[in-house]
Amino acid sequence: MDAQTPAGLPASGRTKPARGARVSGIDRAIQILDYLRHTECPTSAYAIAKAVKAPLSTVYAIIDDLVDKHLLQRKGDGSLWLGPRLYHYGLAYARSLDFLDVATHEMQELCRAVEETVQVCGRDDDHMVVMAMADGPGHFRVISRVGTRVPLNWTASGRLLAGHLPDDERLALFRQAARNSPTGHAETNPAALSDASAAALKERLSIQISESDFSVACVASPICDPCGACVATMSIVLPEHKVVQARERYADAVQAAAARVETILGWR
Numbered sequence: 001m002d003a004q005t006p007a008g009l010p011a012s013g014r015t016k017p018a019r020g021a022r023v024s025g026i027d028r029a030i031q032i033l034d035y036l037r038h039t040e041c042p043t044s045a046y047a048i049a050k051a052v053k054a055p056l057s058t059v060y061a062i063i064d065d066l067v068d069k070h071l072l073q074r075k076g077d078g079s080l081w082l083g084p085r086l087y088h089y090g091l092a093y094a095r096s097l098d099f100l101d102v103a104t105h106e107m108q109e110l111c112r113a114v115e116e117t118v119q120v121c122g123r124d125d126d127h128m129v130v131m132a133m134a135d136g137p138g139h140f141r142v143i144s145r146v147g148t149r150v151p152l153n154w155t156a157s158g159r160l161l162a163g164h165l166p167d168d169e170r171l172a173l174f175r176q177a178a179r180n181s182p183t184g185h186a187e188t189n190p191a192a193l194s195d196a197s198a199a200a201l202k203e204r205l206s207i208q209i210s211e212s213d214f215s216v217a218c219v220a221s222p223i224c225d226p227c228g229a230c231v232a233t234m235s236i237v238l239p240e241h242k243v244v245q246a247r248e249r250y251a252d253a254v255q256a257a258a259a260r261v262e263t264i265l266g267w268r
Helices: 025-039 045-052 056-068 084-095 098-114 156-162 167-177 190-203 240-245 247-264
Strands: 072-074 080-082 117-124 127-134 149-151 206-209 216-224 230-239
Touching: 025 045, 025 056, 025 072, 025 080, 045 056, 056 072, 098 117, 098 127, 098 230, 098 247, 117 156, 127 156, 156 167, 156 190, 156 206, 156 216, 156 230, 167 190, 190 206, 206 240, 216 240, 216 247, 230 240, 230 247, 240 247
Parallel strands: none
Antiparallel strands: 072 080, 117 127, 117 230, 127 149, 206 216, 216 230
């Protein structure tokens, strides 16, 4: 691991300066922001400095500057968290994405049609991340919200998001990504996960029951770009007994919604 990067940070978020090169202020700022995003909770300046392996005095100076610019905020106990300015940047970026606009519209339409919670999910290194979400009208509520990240092997979407990778890359990814789930029901064998991932993408359907949360099921279909890569998924999250009773209804609905996103974007 590079000496300048925080332990456990996803590869996609690391800055990797050349050996012997000084780390610039902007690189340090990115390391700090990436570390907070990865930990998903307010953290002390000392913990940040230790994680990014930088002198405490250097980190303090950068943090003060980021706080002044509202890129970080200090909590009442002195801990640090992402600042409100980042939220506005995120909104502006999201508005620029035709894909997310189209996927969110189809997500909401699917939510109304099946009257269940629907999510659009993507891949963040060896995790699945919830990109958008529409709550169903009933009393059933899911724990995951927009921004939630979970290991790829816990979810139906996670399998689909890796399905297009070459066999060796997919197997290596699941060797890295596989974790025991809270229910203990999620598959952790890398070879089994790799095979299931490829098969699910080919069938354009993945279903998991009680793997990440007890009595909760997920029915997902891939959204693939013109090259066949799964860039995101459309996913219905609902009580497991409903999937058992009406599997085809939910499978057909989510597959049709994912296909509409591809068609509207000109990907199929």
